Amino acid sequence: MRIGKVAERAGVSVRALRYYEEQGLVIADRSPSGHRQYPESAVERVKFIQLLYAAGLTSKAIRQILPFLETLVATPQMTRRLTDERARIRGQIDALTRAHDRLEELIRLAAEYENSPATCSPSADVTASHTSPPRH
């Protein structure tokens, strides 16, 4: 399969695929004329790479994890990398969840204002990081 088709099916740009090769994340055969030739499996591989990128992993971190997919051989270092990244992602989810909850709180206040602008509490400490009190 050629690069354009892989890009289309994996939902990434052609440039991204060339970049992934440059980073050692995908390997492509070459036709006699120099065009990249990908196996079918490349599509799933690229999708997985995208998943990890979306989770905040760097090219380097992905490159260190990818060999496990092929060999399924888990060295202690490999296990360590996997669990480390899992921990990082958990932390990231926590941070996002905190931000989400704070925004939700603000959205609730906004809704209260839209329902009755005149009666809104004048000095709620909106920046404080306490959790909202139990609503009855």
Next chain:
Amino acid sequence: MRIGKVAERAGVSVRALRYYEEQGLVIADRSPSGHRQYPESAVERVKFIQLLYAAGLTSKAIRQILPFLETLVATPQMTRRLTDERARIRGQIDALTRAHDRLEELIRLAAEYENSPATCSPSADVTASHTSPPRH
């Protein structure tokens, strides 16, 4: 309060605080000599800014949301911004959760391999290791 103290208490760098001012996220008085003077509330404000940065908001997005904290006046656009960002964060949490689950799956496979490498790989040459050998 001066910039160094605010930085320390909010857990950010002095440079970051100057950058936030440049971006219009915090306002600081100036002493006659030109040193920035922050109110106590600046610490919480900066922590909130950091929370939003950590959730992937840009300076611009934060700048558009911050006025709501002071006025508590919710225009339709403000409500829109808040809910839009909440949606974005939810999407981000979803993506992270998918990556997390996928890593967990790999970690499970790695653990299986470490428990019985022979069933995963033909080469059973186990050199001296401090990990506990398989007990019959």
Next chain:
DNA sequence: CTAGAACCTCACGTCAACGTGAGGATCAAG
């Protein structure tokens, strides 16, 4: 009074994951 800590303003450097031409070769269809 003096030294060092803390502050100031430029202004260039960084890093990652690509985007965006430039300039040219190759492929697929009519």
Next chain:
DNA sequence: CTTGATCCTCACGTTGACGTGAGGTTCTAG
């Protein structure tokens, strides 16, 4: 055979949130 789509390799540009000096002023403790 030609033409338009697709591909190639450089190689510089982009974006965001700061880092990092350079060169100079101000504050504060002894």
